[in-house]
Amino acid sequence: MVPKYDHKEVEAKWQKKWEEEHLYTSDIESAINPFYDDKAKISSKERFYNLWMFPYPSAEGLHAGHAFASTGSDIYGRFMRMHGKDVFQPIGYDSFGIHSENYAIKIDENPHEVVKRTTKHYEEQMRALGHGYDWTRTVTTSSPDYYRWTQWLFVKMFEAGLAYKKIATVNFCPSCKTVLADEQVMSPQTAGKEPRDANGKVIEDKSTWERLKVCERCGTVVEKKDLSQWFFKITKYADKLLSDLDEIDWSERVVTAQRNWIGKSEGMIINFKKENGEDLPVFTTRPDTLNAVTFIALADEGLYNEGNEEKVGEFTGEYASDPLSGRKLPIWKTNYVAPGYGTGNIMGVPAYDERDMEFAEKYHLDIVEKDPDENLWEKIEKEGWGKRHTNYHLRDWLVSRQRYWGAPIPMIYCEHCASKGTTFKDHVFKGMAGWFPVPEKDLPVLLPDIKDYKPEGTGKGPLANHPDFYKVKCPKCGGEATRETDVMDTFVDSSWYFLAYPNVNTKEWKVGPSASSGQAFFDKKIMEAWLPVDLYFGGAEHSVLHLMYSRFVTMVLHDLGYLDFDEPFPRFFAHGLMIKDGAKMSKSRGNVVNPDEYIDKFGADALRLYLMFMGPMDGYPDFRDSGIEGMERFIKKVWRLFQLPISNSRFSNKEILSKLHQTIQGVTGDIEQFKYNTAIAKIMELVNVLENNKSQISISTLRSLTLLLAPFAPHLSEEIWVEILGQPFSVHQQKWPEYDTKYLIADQKVVAVQINGKLRGTITLDLEVAGSEKEVTKIAKSDPKIAKWLEGKKVIKVVFVPGKLVNFVVN
RNA sequence: GCCGAGGUGGCGGAAUGGCAGACGCGUAGGUCUCAAAAACCUAUGGGGCCUUAAACCUCGUGAGGGUUCGACUCCCUCCCUCGGCACCA
Secondary structure (H helix, E strand, O other), X not given: OOOOOOXXXXXXXXXXXXXXXXXXXXXXXXXXXXXXXXXXXXXXXXXXXXXXXXXXXXXXXXXXXXXXXXXXXXXXXXXXXXXXXXXXXXXXXXXXXXXHHHHHHHOOOOXXXXXXXXXXXXXXXXXXXXXXXXXXXXXXXXXXXXXHHHHHXXXXXXXXXXXXXXXXXXXEEOOOOEEEOHHHEXXXXXXXXXXXXXXXXEOOOHHHHHHOOEEOOOOEEOEEEEEEEEEEOHHHHXXXXXXXXXXXXXXXXXXXXXXXXXXXXXXXXXXXXXXXXXXXXXXXOOHHHHHHOOEEEEEOOOOOOOOOOOOOEEEEEEEXXXXXXXXXXXXXXXXXXXXXXXXXXXXXXXXXXXXXXXXXXXXXXXXOOOOOOOOHHHHHHHHOOEEEEEEEOOOOEEOEEOOOOOOEOOEEXXXXXXXXXXXXXXXXXXXXXXXXXXXXXXXXXXXXXXXXXXXXXXXXXXXXXXXXXXXXXXXOOOOEEXXXXXXXXXXXHOOOHHHHHHHEEOOOOEEOOOOOOOOOOOOHHHHHHHOOOOEEXXXXXXXXXXXHHHHHHHHHHHHOOOOOOOOOOOEEEEEOOOEEOOEEOOOOOOOOOOHHHHXXXXXXXXHHHHHHHOOOXXXXXXXXXXXXXXXXXXXXXXXXHHHOOOOOOOOXXXXXXXXXXXXXXXXXXXXXXXXXXXXXXXXXXXXXXXXXXXXXXXXXXXXXXHHHHOOOOHXXXXXXXXXXXXXXXXXXXXXXXXXXXXXXXXXXXXXXXXXXXXXXXXXEEEHHHHOOHHHHHHHHHHOXXXXXXXXXOOEEEEEEEOOOEEEEEEO
């Protein structure tokens, strides 16, 4: 009678033991940065910072899509640990911000309380999955010890001239009642939401959906408002953000998305002259078509429409002259030129631009067909009519939010200083008179616990109703002043969290060992030893959000001298999204898969195996209940294999050895490429071979099999390793098995025989024979099946691939 | 419209110039059982040939063309799906 494999008991047992033995707690102080040459000086192991994008703790808890992604990351971490690396694999919570707050509002509970509960639930779920996280170093972005440094970051941005406040036309979500960054406004499809109007009703006319721009969080169609807001000057880094994409090893689709978003256009600003002598600068990427210009089109905020409606315009009554030939060109105000891009003016070239053609035809403007002239670039520049100019689609990052649940923006406005024109640093902040950052010693600016935290949509955040919060003394003159009442975008919180992990120690709950002294942001030695992140694992939906912001913030901190690297994630793998019943998992569809019930019923190992076996890591696999049952069967099969009275034979037979070493080779290569599905398939094949050769398996083979399984099924492997094989704890600290090429060479080869490229038979030959063209040709021709096909035909050519194939070309 | 990734059995998916469908799910039949479950064994792309069986033939990787001794794989044209950008000049 084979003892039953009790997944609940086994998994709980090892999770407890791992924790007690600090199996996944890294030795932060003694790591080696593999990028440095003087490794020997420091200490034992090379570090490997293995990071999965931290989740925001939602109410429903972790769903199977999270488990799919986090397991993919965990497997790689375990694989690297078995390669002798000191793996640092932390986890935390992106718990500050609109996503957590919207839920708190919905259930009418204070966000402080909700976050306490949801983070606890998340931790339980992630522990149940058996991930190898270092639980001694977690971060929670809504903790004052954390957001103190988010605020510090804002202050540094301001001091460096990279944070400024200005009135701009911005996106406003009428449901979330706050402004949003450009990156947080998208098509309904990209947001994965049905578009809604300000009253929360789904827009009925589906034909308009594709033109709508909605809020990333709630799917409400955004409005445009002119408001005074804080921005981070990400555009200053546009060129570096773009060019560094060539240097980093990222999933291609994410690189492409960032390139598109940055949207670099190289062209020229050409100066046209109005009749009254005024300059009329125009941005174009096609100065070579200047000869064919017939009108000038101006952007108009009032007329402009992002939708795809008909082009309309109004003649201004004015004319401009073409700087080269002096031709007279009418100036039109239009609805199709985007304000805020380039100079806001364009030259109308109907012959070479479809949009200009459409407009010209409608208003009966001239259409001139003259061949483009490449020499014009140089000529215009030489004659001083225009100069080369690069334009970017990227806009500055709008970071203020009129909400409660976020890090208060640490800025103070003093009316008195403003009236005198006093600025923080005269040379940098023209136009920012009266604005001063909160002195570093006064950080954090604590978020007060208030009852009326719901947004009102007045253009101000809930903190604006609390004089105790905003009435402060001016840091400059000591007079009456007002604190900023907006809070920061949640993406500011997450733009630097990866820097915090190695510096944080949960027991003391301070970011950075020097946090108490207030001297420095991070411990320099730790940063040098542990960063940048070696492998970042996460979703592609953050292509132009988190992943762009983090790169920007890292570049700034580098330029300010705090970091010695300027790309946070030299390697990023974009995992796919799990699907259920052919659709993305979402609450509204009601197809969210909760991992808890599967862990309970089948165990974490079965769930992990199934999630990884469903398909490639960057794909969109569909979750089915019946699939996980197959994995349960596989685990039982493995378990039974280890319950057999193991033979006394010291060596496995040849078939087994050959299969084992092929498997080691294949699985190793597959894991390196995140092809976990085929890695698992190969382990299954090995198990099948072992089952058919039960009496001939050596202990050494069984040990290797256990090691191969360890990253995928950590509990099962540990149980087998320690309890059945009697090996020392822990399987996760063992060396990954190596393959020996001598076992990869089979004694016999199956050679395919083709006639004119069509398979007509196979012959099994000894290795040496299979490598000889003469022998193989002879044997193949004498094979009756093949001979039949060659009868009466003349062999024109023989194609021979040693050990694989012979192809007879006949007439 | 532009850019990127794809299209393979009933299903998830293997194979990146050399035996298409590994591995798993599902399905059918069988063994065990009083019975069922579990487990195990066998079969499983379509069509044909055949009394049966072994075997064999033929078609087949979105459609059409091309390169090649040989194409799921490379090239061209088209269709469709997914992702990103989008009156960005």
